Amino acid sequence: MSRTRRRQDPRVPAVLLIPAALGVAILVLPMVGLVLRAPWGGLPSILTSDEVLTALRLSLVTATVSTGVALVCGVPVAWLLARTRLPGRSVLRGLVTVPLVLPPVVGGVALLMVFGRRGLVGGWLHDTFGISLPFTTEAVVLAQVFVAMPFLIVAVEGALRTADRRYEDVAATLGATSWTTFRRVTLPGVAPGVLAGAVLCWARALGEFGATVTFAGSFPGTTRTLPLEAYVAINAGDTEVAIVLSLLMIAVSVTILVGLRDRWIGTS
Amino acid sequence: MSLDADLALTRGDLALRIGLAVGPGEVVALLGPNGAGKSTTLQLLAGTLVPDGGRVELDGVTLDDAAAGVHVRPRERRVGMVVQDYLLFPRMSVLENVAFGLRSRGLPRDRARAEARGWLARMGLEGYERRRPAELSGGQAQRVALARALIVEPRLLLLDEPLAALDAGTRPVVRAELRRHLAGYGGCTLVVTHDPLEAMVLGDRVVVLERGRVVQQGPPAEVARRPRTDYVARLVGLNLLTGTASGRTAELPTGAVVALAHDATGPVHIAFPPVAVTLSLRRPEGSARNAWPLVIADLEAHGDLVRVTADGAVPVLADVTPLAVADLGLEPGGQVWASVKASEISVYPA
Numbered sequence: 001m002s003r004t005r006r007r008q009d010p011r012v013p014a015v016l017l018i019p020a021a022l023g024v025a026i027l028v029l030p031m032v033g034l035v036l037r038a039p040w041g042g043l044p045s046i047l048t049s050d051e052v053l054t055a056l057r058l059s060l061v062t063a064t065v066s067t068g069v070a071l072v073c074g075v076p077v078a079w080l081l082a083r084t085r086l087p088g089r090s091v092l093r094g095l096v097t098v099p100l101v102l103p104p105v106v107g108g109v110a111l112l113m114v115f116g117r118r119g120l121v122g123g124w125l126h127d128t129f130g131i132s133l134p135f136t137t138e139a140v141v142l143a144q145v146f147v148a149m150p151f152l153i154v155a156v157e158g159a160l161r162t163a164d165r166r167y168e169d170v171a172a173t174l175g176a177t178s179w180t181t182f183r184r185v186t187l188p189g190v191a192p193g194v195l196a197g198a199v200l201c202w203a204r205a206l207g208e209f210g211a212t213v214t215f216a217g218s219f220p221g222t223t224r225t226l227p228l229e230a231y232v233a234i235n236a237g238d239t240e241v242a243i244v245l246s247l248l249m250i251a252v253s254v255t256i257l258v259g260l261r262d263r264w265i266g267t268s
Numbered sequence: 269m270s271l272d273a274d275l276a277l278t279r280g281d282l283a284l285r286i287g288l289a290v291g292p293g294e295v296v297a298l299l300g301p302n303g304a305g306k307s308t309t310l311q312l313l314a315g316t317l318v319p320d321g322g323r324v325e326l327d328g329v330t331l332d333d334a335a336a337g338v339h340v341r342p343r344e345r346r347v348g349m350v351v352q353d354y355l356l357f358p359r360m361s362v363l364e365n366v367a368f369g370l371r372s373r374g375l376p377r378d379r380a381r382a383e384a385r386g387w388l389a390r391m392g393l394e395g396y397e398r399r400r401p402a403e404l405s406g407g408q409a410q411r412v413a414l415a416r417a418l419i420v421e422p423r424l425l426l427l428d429e430p431l432a433a434l435d436a437g438t439r440p441v442v443r444a445e446l447r448r449h450l451a452g453y454g455g456c457t458l459v460v461t462h463d464p465l466e467a468m469v470l471g472d473r474v475v476v477l478e479r480g481r482v483v484q485q486g487p488p489a490e491v492a493r494r495p496r497t498d499y500v501a502r503l504v505g506l507n508l509l510t511g512t513a514s515g516r517t518a519e520l521p522t523g524a525v526v527a528l529a530h531d532a533t534g535p536v537h538i539a540f541p542p543v544a545v546t547l548s549l550r551r552p553e554g555s556a557r558n559a560w561p562l563v564i565a566d567l568e569a570h571g572d573l574v575r576v577t578a579d580g581a582v583p584v585l586a587d588v589t590p591l592a593v594a595d596l597g598l599e600p601g602g603q604v605w606a607s608v609k610a611s612e613i614s615v616y617p618a
Contacts, residue, residue, distance in 0.1 A: 175372045
């Protein structure tokens with residue numbers, strides 16, 4: 001007789017079932033609504049219109065550049081957090097992850113205060129080099145890095161913490177400097193984590209709205225990314241364009257989610 | 269080339285305090301139970317841990333001197349390491365793994381790879397250059413790890429349980445291979461193991477570590493014949509008693525008396541193999557001059573024989589045939605006489 005009988009599913013109490021159904025509805029209905037209301041016939045012409053293509057190009061370029069900046073700066077931050085006994089490390093970890101929970105618009109205001117023409121850094125940049133960041137494409141990138149880099153840092157730090165540090169010890173006994181060890185042993189070892197972090201970061205940057213609109217404004221071609229374009233369209237009563245843009249972003253998000261789920265849950 | 273180390277480190281439950289010397293070309297096996305401090309010792313020698321006290325000198329170069337605040341970092345110590353799971357860099361080819369040390373020392377890629385090829389050939393691994401570590405068998409991975417460590421000509425080679433990850437079938441072959449490769453290496457070698465056979469086969473000398481201290485050291489045969497602690501005695505399959513000798517008898521702390529074949533005086537170890545023990549239901553007569561009444565605690569299969577654990581004034585392990593077990597009706601809790609001839613007993617100063 002088998003002792004490991006399959007557990008029977010418990011009866012679901014209505015007290016749980018009803019709110020659960022409501023929760024699922026809140027999450028799923030909006031997307032169903034978008035699909036139902038989508039102007040499938042007009043889709044190709046809207047997708048290839050100048051405004052949409054411009055916003056799409058701007059979004060792809062800025063999100064990619066932001067991810068590049070986040071990789072170059074964020075991976076070293078993660079390494080510092082995971083591998084060193086820097087004093088005030090936990091405070092540093094708290095600080096760099098604040099943007100995860102901060103309303104993006106607050107980030108935008110903060111960026112304006114620092115990089116604005118009269119800001120801490122912005123004033124100096126303007127007086128010394130004649131550079132003004134706000135309301136430029138660079139500002140879009142800065143806003144995206146601000147909100148998206150913490151995702152990368154958290155993912156990479158987690159990967160570094162679970163990586164087997166003995167590989168680094170072996171590399172050291174073989175005469176490798178800490179930089180060589182990082183480049184040839186540590187980094188390849190956490191590559192999946194870096195990739196997952198970069199993808200999350202890219203997706204977050206692509207969807208960035210609040211900090212961007214506050215710090216960079218909404219200028220077609222230079223700062224009006226896909227989310228801003230959608231917002232402008234709905235405000236102008238151009239519902240069909242807004243729906244198409246929304247579907248476009250959902251498609252990107254779902255693609256990323258599916259790709260990452262295999263990486264996280266899969267047994268590779 | 270020689271290693272002279274005197275190490276002190278306290279970490280949690282472990283208070284490590286050992287002196288260790290390895291001569292040029294010598295292979296020393298560090299044997300001990302789990303938690304004895306073997307791996308900690310290796311980490312200290314490799315430089316990934318810093319000792320609280322003591323000195324480490326390798327080839328006349330001071331690597332650690334706690335009093336003077338000297339600690340040479342791992343990459344400058346010229347200490348090679350091969351660990352149980354080999355830790356080959358998983359995303360590099362076998363060739364890149366072996367060439368890693370030379371590349372790290374700034375050798376151009378072509379020269380590093382040419383030399384790595386030579387080492388792979390010496391290890392009998394031609395044709396494996398482009399494989400990934402995951403595509404190797406345990407024995408092959410070990411040889412790659414050995415080549416990777418030796419290519420940078422370390423003065424001291426540390427092996428941490430080098431055979432533990434292998435299955436029982438391949439272990440003897442790889443062990444013999446490893447012994448051959450170690451014989452060709454001129455530096456000092458320290459092999460950490462909890463397997464007595466491995467220590468005996470690989471080591472020119474065996475150092476036994478228990479609870480952070482060296483409890484015995486010597487040539488393998490000497491350690492096997494004359495264990496000084498229960499741990500070693502059990503490992504090499506000997507009964508070990510400690511007592512005080514006077515003439516041809518020795519008295520144990522329990523008051524029991526053991527007859528000896530030769531004169532001895534003072535504190536002694538008394539060792540005899542389990543096969544030398546005869547069990548009987550009545551007090552034996554004849555030449556077996558040592559006979560003790562005992563209670564059987566346990567019976568277990570031990571090769572073709574049955575190992576009987578018996579307690580009493582003289583705790584004894586006895587190896588008897590299954591036939592004897594049946595004839596005598598041995599079972600846990602049963603009374604039995606254990607006898608050993610004095611000539612089977614070896615006695616040496618404690």
